[in-house]
Amino acid sequence: MSLELFALILFAAILLVLFLGYPVAFALGGVSIWVGSMVMGIKFFDLLPLRIYGTMQNIVLLAVPLFIFMGLMLEKSGIAERMLQTLTLLMGRLHGGLALAVIIVGILLAASTGVVGATVVTMGLLSLPTMLKRGYSKSLASGVIVSAGTLGQIIPPSIVLILLGSVMNVPVGDLFMGALIPGLLLSLGYLLYVLAFAYLKPEQAPPASREELNAFKGKGMLKEIAISFLLPFLLILAVLGSIFAGIATPTEAAGIGAVAATLLTATQGKLSMKTLKEVMSETTFLTSMVFMILVGAAAFSLTFRALEGERLIVQAITQSNLSPVAFFWLSMLGIFIAGFFIDFIEITFIFVPILTPLFQKFGFDLLWVGILIAMNLQSSFLTPPFGFSLFYLKGVAPKEVRTIDIYKGVLPFLLIQALTLLLIYFFPKLVLWLPQMLNQ
Known part of the structure; x- marks a missing residue:
């Protein structure tokens, strides 16, 4: 059997094991070592520790646990609940005011924060019962919550952008800058x-009652607005402002954010030893999961390249005479479909390293491609029937909200995402303008 055939067997075996539900890190690493040792002998993996050590030395990846810590600490602070209550009453006179606030x-x-699961669950617990109580359409309420909660995939600081930057060798700061305008355009489309x-349909998105608005105005409205929005704004300014101004690297900014989120939680009276232990424990768990997947991805990458898998793919694409445009959209379709079944972290470490050299070969700008991949992965989070964000919301939704209500509610937002993705495809300057301007 040729090496290329073993490369195909490796790829197919990993996908099969993943779909059977085995942990990603061990599926990637275990199958790769099994196939590699069978073909080239176990001594071949003497190179693996060097690869893992090289990954652990990547200073950019240190931002991952720091941003996770920041997001989880903010979740404990109660600031989301306070912002939602204040914004709801500020927009209370408008039909759909609560949905706009969400x-x-x-x-x-x-x-x-940039932590999607935590945001969807938090928003679902805080706002969905209130929206239903006020007479909002179940589908509108569900669609607004899952789509708004998933904005953390594209609006910086985003964990997926950090991982894409590491895999594609694109500066994370540039990815953050490039994602800002697309993220805001997408948000504007939702609004x-x-x-x-x-x-x-005003009857399906009613305004707040007059009693609620009068009660809000009578209890120090200006003070409440300042407390609800000033502190989160200062945190965002400290993190993103320091990166965009060139004062701090993404990793340094993540450290600033982690400290600032802890101080913000303290100002809300929510910081305790119990809270700190919970946040640190969850951060350790999530970070360990990401880095174990990185170890498995290192084994997969080493074996796949040794089996000449990359050469096989390049050869197949070249011989098929695909145009750059056809290759681009086929790649995007493949990533989108993969997003139904496996998490964005696995897609980032399995598919993106294989596709990146091909994107370069066809002359695509990797910064622009990285943002389009991030938006594509965000869409797969929302797409029925397998979108992860849909499951997050269903897990905390009241019993009267059926799965079909969530599916129906998210479809218009998926259309907005598709239109935004096409807009970025046809107007690359939406991604490239801000990094080029700030890097001058």
């Missing part, structure tokens, strides 16, 4: 859709 809070949380829905 999206704006989703934007702010995305820019200060405009809610306004249009509320205008066409």
